[in-house]
Amino acid sequence: MAEPVFEPIRGAYVHLSLGERPHRVYFEEAGLGIPLVCLHTAGADGRQFRHLLNDGAVTRHFRVLAFDMPWHGKSLPPAGWQDEEYRLTTQAYVDLILAFCAALRLERPVVLGCSIGGKIVLELARAHPERFRALIGLESAAYQPPWYDDTGWLHRPDVHGGEVAGALMSGLIAPQSPDETRWETLWGYMQGGPGVFKGDLHFYRVDGDFRDRVGQIDTTRCPLYLLTGEYDFSCTPEDTRLTAEKIPGARFTVMTEIGHFPMAENPAQFRRYLLPVLDEIRAAAR
C-alpha cells in the first residue's frame, strides 16, 4: 500500500473575543520564520492560500498563517447570529486582525491581504504601522467604483446565492488561469453562507472608502506593496494606481495574466510576483 501523502499544513482553532463576544476562529499554518498573515477575499475563506502554505520557497523563511474570518469557512458565526444581519465594518476587521496576531503572539508580522484583505491593509498601514514588518495589498484600492449596483442579488430567496456568487466572480478570473484553480476558487464562492458575501461587501463598498485617509500612510514606518492583476475589473490596476499615487513610497506592480484572486486562481503566476517582494522584506529584516 502506498504511503499516505500529508501536506505540511496544520489547522487549529483559537478563541478570540471580538466585539465582546466569544468567537472560535479556524486558521491554518505552515513554515517557520517571519510571521506572514494572509487575509482571504470577501465571501471566501483561508483555503485560497493553500498553495502558498504548501510553497517551500515561502515556508522556508516565513511562518504562513491564514485564518477563516468569523462566518466564513470553518469559523462559525458567533452565538445569536440567527437574529442579525452580518455586516463587516472597518473597525471590526482591524480588531479581528489585531486580536488574531495578539492571540498567537506574532511579533511584527507581515500581513498580505487580497480584495477586502487588500483594502484593510491600507487601514493597518495608516493606523498601526508600528505593529507590522511590511504590508502587502493584492487587488487593493482606497476606492473602487462598483460594477453592479445592487449587492442584494447575493442574498435573496429567488436567486441561489452560491450559484450567482460563483457566476459573478468567474469574470474576475483571468482567461489564462488554469481550469483546476479557476474552478476551485469559484467553489469557495459557491459555498459561502447566506448573506455573508453581501455582508463583506458592506466594508468593500460602503464603509471602506479610504480616499480621504490613505494620504496619511507613512511607508517609512512600514513598507507597503500593492499588486493588482490586469484582468481585475472589480479593483482595476487604475484603481490601485490612483491609491498608490497618494502614498509616497508605496510600491505598485501590475500582474499580467492574473485577475482578482492571484494566490488562488493562478498560484504559479502569482509567486513570480510575490517571491521577490518576500525576498526584499526578508533582506530588510536581517
Next chain:
Amino acid sequence: MSAASAHASILSLPDLVNGDADLVRRGRYLTATFLVEVGEREFLVRVVEGRVVAVEAGPFLMRSWTFALRASEEAWRRFWEPTPAPGYHDLFAMKKLGVARIEGDLIPLMANLRYVKDVVAAPRWKARG
C-alpha cells in the same frame, strides 16, 4: 472577424449550446427569450429548458423579450477572441468598461447567470478549438 462573422457567431448558438449536454443541463430551469444586440443588429435567442431552440435575426418591429445583452460589434468581436484582452473577457467587465449594457427582467438572468454567460461565450470556445 467581420460584422457577418459576428452575426454568424450568434446564429451558431443552437449548434454550440445544444451539442453541449452539460451546458443544457445547467440551463434546464430557464425558458425565456433574450435579446442580443450586436451593433445595429438585434437577435432574439429562444431558450427552452436549456436548449437554444431558435435564433431569429432582426430587425423587429414590436417583440417581447425577457432581458437584453447589448454591445457593439467591436465589443462582441473582442469578447469572442480566444484570449480576450482585459475588459473584454467577461460580460460584466464589458459593462464596467461601458461597452455593454444589460437590461430588462434581471431575475431570470441572475438566477441562471453561469448558464447565460456560458451561452454567449460559446463562440469563444469554438474559436479556441
